[in-house]
Amino acid sequence: MDAVHETGAKFALEIYHPGCQGVPALCEDGMLVSPSGQESKLLHAPTRALSAEEVEGVVEDFVSAGVRSWEAGFDAVELHCAHGYLLCQFLSPYTNHRDDEFGGTPERNAEVVRRIIRGIRERTAPDFPILVRLTADEYLREVGIDDGITLPLAIEYCRMFESWGADAIDVSAGNYETMNWAWEPVGFDEGWKSANGKAIARELGIPVIACSVVRHPETAMDLVEGGVSMVGSARQFFADPDWGNKVRDGHADRIRPCISCMRCIESLMAAHEDPYTPMVCSVNPEAGRECELAAIGRDGEGRRAVVVGAGPAGLEAARVLALRGFETTLVEREGRLGGQLVLAERPPKKWRLGWLVDYYRNVLGDLGVGLRLGCEAAPELMDELSPSAVVWAAGSVPVLPASIPGLDLPCVLTAPDAIMADPALRDQRVCVVGSGMTGIECAEMLAEQGNEVGLYEMVDQIGPGIFFQNMIDIMGRLDKTSTKLFPGHRLVSVEDGRARFQKVDGSEVVAEFDRLVLSLGIKGVPVPEWLEGRGCELRVAGDALGIGRIQEAVRTGYDAARSIA
Secondary structure (H helix, E strand, C coil): CCHHHHHCCCEEEEEEEHHCCHHHHHHHCEEEEECCCCCCCCCCCCCCEEEEHHHHHHHHHHHHHHHHHHHHHHEEEEEEEEECCCCHHCCCCCCCCCCEEEEEEHHHCCCCHHHHHHHHHCCCCCCCCCCEEECCCCCCHHHHHCCCCHHHHHHHHHHHHHHCCCEEEEEEECHHHHHHHHCCCCCCCCCHHHHHHHHHHHHHHCEEEEEECCHHHHHHHHHCCCCCEEEECCHHHHHCCCCHHHHHHHCCCHHCCCCCCCHHHHHHHCCCCCCCCCCCCCCCCCCCCCCCCCCCCCCCCCEECCCEECCHHHHHHHHHHCCCCEEEEEEEEECCCCCCCHCCCCCCCCCCHHHHHHHHHHHHHHCEEEEEEEECCHHHHHHHHCCCEECCCCCCEEEECCHHHHHCCCCCEHHHHCCCCCCCCCCEEEEECCCCCHHHHHCCCCCCHCCCCEEECCCCCCCCCHHHHHHHHHHHHCCCCCCCCECCCCCCEEECCCEEEEEEECCCCEECCCCCEECCEEEEEECCCCHHHHEEEECCCHCCCCCCCCHHHHHHHHHHHHHCC
């Protein structure tokens, strides 16, 4: 508390009850609760309805928590009435089917919130701010449910909250049935829900806070110019806690961007299984372990370092080494920065990855990192640069199983080749083999380019291992194309224009194609023997260390650069 106040910032405490979105193991009887006994369609956990007496107990618990927050020195308290948690469950006609004093009309649905606001106000100070976070639209119609909170009802609730003494409204969207409208993956554009916050601000005389996938200051200013008093942002500040300072100081092009990859939400969801799971961020390697890491000191001055590979691991390693004071050179065999990021940003909706490359380009320029693009790491180059430390982050190459005959035919491409093809593949019959994220995105891209696409997967489901919110997002787009899906099909052999697959039941089918695209995984590029014997301090990062996602690449690049003595 004191640490926050010493910076001049205000500190508000958000209080909530998960209702049917909770963790059964944390409940005394193992049962979750909701206004009418409706269970979560995400968790499918046993749920019972609250009695009127229990509702009154919930009200008292919220009021007591609000009073404690005031006594503890918080500057405000916020009631979480959004995202399908318990108070939202009371407000939503989708989850509140009661016919007592706590349900049946908008006023009775909101009675719980009225009692909490009044109770906190009576037992704290007249000027202690009480904020209400509200779902402006549950977007249930997007998943085939004609019910729930929509913007007109949300505005009606906000007028009630204001009349009952709420000091500000914090506007969000979605619930657990529509998670992608609450915590948005890449398919949602920056600023997509700004209209909700603006509409509510026009109807109220109290401040309105609004979020809308804010990544750039222009989006924030659009909200403010539309009548919103304050702008909310979570994931972008998780990616770069200095976002506000950089905007204020005119350095918006040095903001480390949130790429909406959902890795943080995925780690948060893992806490349902293990409450001690730390949150992580793909682009911020310090996130979730701030207390473990000392500040980066300038202990590398007078020494030289070379980083091989300009993918996310190498870019991050170069940044950290330069911050430590090393005279740092980044070597990349391609003529551009980014490595796999260049490939990954090409499919639909993935342009945010280009923001990350731009961030590193700008920051490495500020730090004076030398770039050797279009240059192979070779003994002669190391002789010239004479580093005392090397980070090997040379990335990976596609896997081409030798057990499958025909993969060397001209009609066979790897997914990277298909994605980067110039000119692009068009108006062809294409079989994409492998439905990991790269394979699905490749299939989507090829379908949008006018190809007739079949997506084949060895196991019995498409997209194995992909986080479910990302899967919902990309499959929602893929379903709008003509792409055909073939789970449970293992590639056996390839001939010119024909691919043979074995199904789960052992039978075989043949698919005819113009192009076969392989997305069967990748393998790291190993450290060459000549480098291992040079006597310099050597670290390995990214796919060269172990195949992973952007988060693992950035973190291993960071850790490798920090571990050099």
